Amino acid sequence: MEFKIDTKPTYTVITPVDARIDANMTAALGQKCEELATSGTSNYIIDLQHCTSGDNTSFDDLVQMHENCYNNSQSLVFTGLQNGVMQQLQELELDNVLNIAPQMIEAIDIISMEILERDLFNEEE
Numbered sequence: 001m002e003f004k005i006d007t008k009p010t011y012t013v014i015t016p017v018d019a020r021i022d023a024n025m026t027a028a029l030g031q032k033c034e035e036l037a038t039s040g041t042s043n044y045i046i047d048l049q050h051c052t053s054g055d056n057t058s059f060d061d062l063v064q065m066h067e068n069c070y071n072n073s074q075s076l077v078f079t080g081l082q083n084g085v086m087q088q089l090q091e092l093e094l095d096n097v098l099n100i101a102p103q104m105i106e107a108i109d110i111i112s113m114e115i116l117e118r119d120l121f122n123e124e125e
Contacts, residue, residue, distance in 0.1 A: 001028035011043035011111045012036055021054030026061035042074040045107045049080030059094055066098050075114040079107040
């Protein structure tokens with residue numbers, strides 16, 4: 001599975017180059033996030049701009065990856081969703097479960113806000 005990786009100081013953008021979201025892609029995405037976590041990255045933006053369709057069962061894997069990130073005090077935002085993918089997520093009622101941002105700048109804002117929230121909660125403890 002091929003990804004374009006762009007590492008920034010507070011987040012990493014992972015852009016799959018394949019047109020279809022399937023179990024292989026979601027497994028590779030999960031593995032890539034785990035690899036990046038060991039190197040200190042804890043916030044991810046998955047840019048799905050090249051993906052035009054998906055396998056319905058693979059969307060469950062995205063939800064699991066999302067939950068794993070948040071259980072580990074990490075952030076995960078999906079952006080660049082094409083109409084077909086967004087429609088599939090809406091049909092499965094997963095569009096309200098995942099963090100989805102229409103544009104990259106909004107995904108970055110979500111990551112920034114979540115970092116601030118975690119910092120504030122950690123100060124209070």
